[in-house]
Amino acid sequence: MRRALSLILLAGGVGSRMRSATPKQYLPLRGKTIACHSLDIFSKHPDIEQRIVVCASEFRHHFEGYDVEFADPGPRRQDSLQNGLKKARAPWILTHDAARPLLSLQVLEALLATEAEAATLALPAKNTLKRSCRSQHVIETVDRSEIWEVQTPQLIKRSVLDRGFLAAGEETVTDDVSFAELVGCPVQIISGSPCNIKITTPEDLHIAEALYAKI
Numbered sequence: 001m002r003r004a005l006s007l008i009l010l011a012g013g014v015g016s017r018m019r020s021a022t023p024k025q026y027l028p029l030r031g032k033t034i035a036c037h038s039l040d041i042f043s044k045h046p047d048i049e050q051r052i053v054v055c056a057s058e059f060r061h062h063f064e065g066y067d068v069e070f071a072d073p074g075p076r077r078q079d080s081l082q083n084g085l086k087k088a089r090a091p092w093i094l095t096h097d098a099a100r101p102l103l104s105l106q107v108l109e110a111l112l113a114t115e116a117e118a119a120t121l122a123l124p125a126k127n128t129l130k131r132s133c134r135s136q137h138v139i140e141t142v143d144r145s146e147i148w149e150v151q152t153p154q155l156i157k158r159s160v161l162d163r164g165f166l167a168a169g170e171e172t173v174t175d176d177v178s179f180a181e182l183v184g185c186p187v188q189i190i191s192g193s194p195c196n197i198k199i200t201t202p203e204d205l206h207i208a209e210a211l212y213a214k215i
């Protein structure tokens, strides 16, 4: 479905799990920062009329030459999203983690083809899942047939997101379609890709190098 979109690229995290002084999204991958790889696929897309990068001022030079607007990061991911949203002009919002540099056009188009008001990429859980208590003793095995691992991009109608922020109040969420869930808006799951990994730990960088050579 064709629609006018504002992209919000979330690049405001500090990436503590990477054990690096530089936030993970500004580390290099094949001669370019991870965040720029994550932005590239959206740069020439005809439906995206505005690109907003949520990014601390000291890292903005990485986006020189790109047609982007900037917003300041907040303490939580959702605060960064809210700051980006204040600058957004389109009736539809597409959010993407700056730490996911390997999204393919085919997968992006599959997400954008939906007619739902909120949608996310996701993959079915592959591993057996257990719930544990604090001392790491198993309480139960979770039925994984209903469990999905969520990726970005996520697509949400602007009006739904605005209502979701009001409904959330101080509640913390970990992704953007959670705001649709909070107001009872159905969220459609679209098949993501195993290549669309989020760079989180140093090991992920090696995996991304290998996948980059493949896609």
Ligand code: C5P
Pocket (backbone or CB within 6 Å): 010, 011, 012, 013, 014, 015, 025, 054, 073, 074, 075, 076, 077, 078, 080, 081, 096, 097, 098, 099, 100, 198, 200
């Ligand atoms: O921390 P996590 O890996 O879940 O972050 C996902 C994305 O959200 C990253 O690209 C990160 O830079 C961004 N983020 C942000 N502002 C925060 C926290 C995370 O823009 N306060």
